[in-house]
Amino acid sequence: MMDFILLIAGVYGWATFSLLMHELAHLSLGWMMGLRPxxxxxxxxxxxxxxxxxxxxxxxAAWPTIGAAYVEGMPLRWMRWRGSAYAIAGLLANGVMAWGLWQILERDLVEGTARSLVKAALIWEAWIIFVNVIPDERELNGSRIGTDGKQFLDYVTGRVALRLLREYEINIRRYDPEFDVRKSVAYRGDSKLQEVHQRALSEYKEGRSSGYLEACGIILESGELLPGERAQVLDSMACQYVQHARGSP
Structure with a gap:
């Protein structure tokens, strides 16, 4: 009975560790590519x-059956390849762990309950790889997130980059009909400006108008924006200033 309890506890611990390594692989590769975890x-x-x-x-959380890792600052330029690499990083980590577990069994390095645990862990890794390779969506805290396989396909086919390019271009062309997104700072991926932009978004979401306006001011002073982008930032600042003056968050 005690061996069974230890086996169950061991499988739970391995599942948590495996999922942590999977998500850390995503964040680590993202960091190496210049993204912000x-x-x-x-x-x-x-x-x-x-x-x-x-x-x-x-x-x-309680049930280590699904996880998620989020980064910021992925530029539109080369998004297809950066996003594809980011998407499969977790699966590569699972593959390495599965290989290590297989080597332990092949070389008879453990026996008894420990060997049963290694077998269970290897089965778990195979299952995680299988469910993540299938292009699908899964539920996590009320939201639908794509599996690694789905995210890889979305990135490698250019669907993600194309959607974001179109959305950004449509937005800025309200101010400049001749706007070319491939000449924009968003496409080039200036890391410092993207960091300030993310800060502006965070300030806006938290309802801190003064912080938002300050971050926008830094973006404008950079001199890197195209006329349409500059107009969009100024318009946003004006709206925020009016709301702030009226006492709105």
Whole structure:
């Protein structure tokens, strides 16, 4: 009976560890490509740990069957290839762990309950790889997120980049009908400006008008914006200033 309890506890611990490594692989590769790690979630259901590590929000929940990792600052230029690499990083981590578990079994490095645990862990890795390769969506805290396979296909086919390019171009062409998104700072991917832009968005979402206006001012002073982009930022600042003056958040 005790061996069975230890086996169940061991499988739960391995599933949590495996999912953590999977999501860390996403964030690590994103960081190496110049993206900014934002948050990491391991599991679904009731949370049992929430903390911040080097500015990254890390959450552990009860059931380690699904996770998510989020980054900021992915430029539109080369998004197809950066996004594709980011999407499959977790699967590569699972592949490495599965290979390591297989080597332990092949070389008879453990026996008894420990061997049963390694077998169970290997089956778990195979299952995780299988469900993530299939292009599908899964539910996590009320939201639908794509599996690694779906995200890879969306990025490698250019669907994500094309959608974002069109949305951004349509928005800026309200101010400049001749706007060419491929000449814009959003397409080039200026890391410092993107960082300030993300800060502006965070300030806006938190209802901090003064912080939002300050960040927008830094963006304008950079001199990197095209006329249409500059007009859009000024328009947004004017609307925010009016709301702030009226006492709105």
């Amino acid at each position: 934002k948050s990491l979630r391991v599991g679904k259901g009731r949370e049992w740990l929430r903390m911040r590590v080097r500015g990254v929000e890390v959450v552990f």
